[in-house]
Amino acid sequence: QKEVEQNSGPLSVPEGAIASLNCTYSDRGSQSFFWYRQYSGKSPELIMFIYSNGDKEDGRFTAQLNKASQYVSLLIRDSQPSDSATYLCAVKPGANSKLTFGKGITLSVRP
Amino acid sequence: GAVVSQHPSWVICKSGTSVKIECRSLDFQATTMFWYRQFPKQSLMLMATSNEGSKATYEQGVEKDKFLINHASLTLSTLTVTSAHPEDSSFYICSAIAGGLDTQYFGPGTRLTVL
Numbered sequence: 001q002k003e004v005e006q007n008s009g010p011l012s013v014p015e016g017a018i019a020s021l022n023c024t025y026s027d028r029g030s031q032s033f034f035w036y037r038q039y040s041g042k043s044p045e046l047i048m049f050i051y052s053n054g055d056k057e058d059g060r061f062t063a064q065l066n067k068a069s070q071y072v073s074l075l076i077r078d079s080q081p082s083d084s085a086t087y088l089c090a091v092k093p094g095a096n097s098k099l100t101f102g103k104g105i106t107l108s109v110r111p
Numbered sequence: 112g113a114v115v116s117q118h119p120s121w122v123i124c125k126s127g128t129s130v131k132i133e134c135r136s137l138d139f140q141a142t143t144m145f146w147y148r149q150f151p152k153q154s155l156m157l158m159a160t161s162n163e164g165s166k167a168t169y170e171q172g173v174e175k176d177k178f179l180i181n182h183a184s185l186t187l188s189t190l191t192v193t194s195a196h197p198e199d200s201s202f203y204i205c206s207a208i209a210g211g212l213d214t215q216y217f218g219p220g221t222r223l224t225v226l
Contacts, residue, residue: 034215
């Protein structure tokens with residue numbers, strides 16, 4: 001069974017700190033990796049996607065991928081209270097195939 | 112990014128009635144759409160994969176006769192919950208990808224309450 005594991009959480013950080021969210025996956029053939037943010041009562045919103053090993057930065061967000069270790073992470077710099085949400089890691093083996101989601105980790109940013 | 116809409120955003124119905132939920136890709140053509148269900152404080156659960164012009168592929172344990180999916184065009188997929196019961200009350204979310212994109216974009220979701 002292909003699995004995506006995320007830290008159990010919840011994770012609490014003070015405003016302005018770096019939040020580090022981690023995810024591991026079991027399917028070594030996975031090609032695409034996504035991070036979604038879901039506010040309570042809302043649907044998931046795409047934050048970032050990454051396909052290649054290394055770092056990908058977008059504003060305060062950095063996705064990191066290490067295919068050898070089957071590990072993908074999301075760093076949120078200068079965390080804000082508005083970043084408080086559940087973050088979902090998702091993995092899929094190829095284009096037009098279904099995503100496998102982790103259970104999500106809830107982040108709380110303390111003012 | 113691509114925009115996916117859902118209608119209605121919420122619906123309340125009586126037990127035994129059927130409810131149709133629409134999912135539309137607004138600025139792209141979606142060859143594949145997905146339907147998810149999410150109960151409070153639980154993970155997303157994939158119900159089925161909907162491909163334009165063909166029958167949907169249902170996940171194990173999802174009743175295809177209860178959750179009817181129709182993907183009649185490249186911009187519209189519908190989910191009909193037939194003979195709804197209170198246990199079907201949930202947050203139903205669709206997502207869509209296009210042939211040339213490798214990313215799923217989610218609709219805003221439909222909250223179904225069955226009385």
